Ligand SMILES: NC(=O)C1=CN([C@@H]2O[C@H](COP(=O)(O)OP(=O)(O)OC[C@H]3O[C@@H](n4cnc5c(N)ncnc54)[C@H](O)[C@@H]3O)[C@@H](O)[C@H]2O)C=CC1
């Protein structure tokens with residue numbers, strides 16, 4: 354198969370979808386890999402690294418899309434790329450269709466085969482191609498939140514860990530999945546007081562078992578959320594309903610209940626966000642303020658730490674890339690029901706029906 358690796362063009366997206374080690378494996382499996390010039394540069398890989406691994410470098414993104422049977426990417430195609438995608442071409446990447454009707458319509462019109470990292474499942478029903486980026490984003494959420502709590506950038510002016518003689522800050526985490534647990538771990542490590550909420554009791558039991566005693570669990574319902582937003586300094590959103598829009602757990606009117614300078618980090622922004630006032634932001638302009646509450650809603654948080662994220666992502670995606678390349682998408686999906694869950698749109702037909710309920 355001919356595989357194309359374009360350079361990401363989303364704002365400050367510095368990851369790349371295949372490393373030279375991945376190219377080496379694909380070439381070993383008798384595939385051809387075309388890499389756009391400088392595609393890996395921001396993740397620490399030169400064109401020469403790719404050439405030595407067996408790839409051919411192409412100057413433009415147009416040539417990469419034109420030649421490839423399968424495009425392997427990190428982020429969803431953006432408007433400039435819509436017209437480059439061809440009928441029957443496989444596009445393997447994060448799509449997050451539930452949060453974007455224009456993207457969904459464009460991919461339906463393209464008649465391409467859209468396989469979304471974020472809905473591929475493993476045998477336990479978890480999301481193996483989302484997990485490593487949720488690990489990155491969960492850890493980063495605390496790092497970013499701690500920064501935006503500083504007064505000069507309009508935060509409340511609290512040091513999360515406190516100091517001897519002064520109480521630590523309080524972190525509220527919505528969702529005890531991958532993002533939530535990684536965020537809790539970082540916040541606890543800083544010495545903050547952490548409350549983590551979920552509707553899944555098994556997740557809360559797990560957190561209760563593995564976390565130190567200054568991480569407390571509480572069942573997620575509106576009453577409890579309303580109680581905690583009044584007292585917590587940093588609120589992190591990490592809820593997910595697979596393939597669907599995130600439920601809005603924090604409404605606009607609730608912002609008035611919070612202390613001015615409270616920081617909201619809505620990691621779930623790529624599925625529409627779990628806070629009503631969330632709108633996607635970029636690393637260039639990551640925050641905005643509504644009712645004195647700082648909102649951080651960057652939809653590609655891991656893009657800012659590509660040296661970590663590219664390796665973490667490609668460690669898990671490469672076996673799927675090789676499998677699709679070796680067998681073709683139909684056979685690969687037929688044989689692996691978890692990969693089949695990743696098939697969101699094919700030849701203009703929406704296969705993953707939850708998308709339709711969310712975007713219309
Ligand atoms: N902004 C970014 O750069 C990134 C965003 N993400 C996003 O973060 C979100 C979370 O991802 P994961 O942690 O991997 O998902 P996950 O599936 O591991 O965890 C989600 C948790 O939310 C819980 N949940 C569902 N409804 C809830 C409710 N009403 N109240 C409280 N909890 C509820 C679920 O029970 C589950 O435990 C996803 O939307 C994902 O796409 C992930 C990586 C990067």
Ligand SMILES: CC(=O)C(=O)O
Nearest residue numbers: 447486623652653655
């Ligand atoms: C999961 C995702 O959207 C990201 O890593 O950017």
Ligand SMILES: [Mg+2]
Nearest residue numbers: 623652653654
């Ligand atoms: Mg995202």
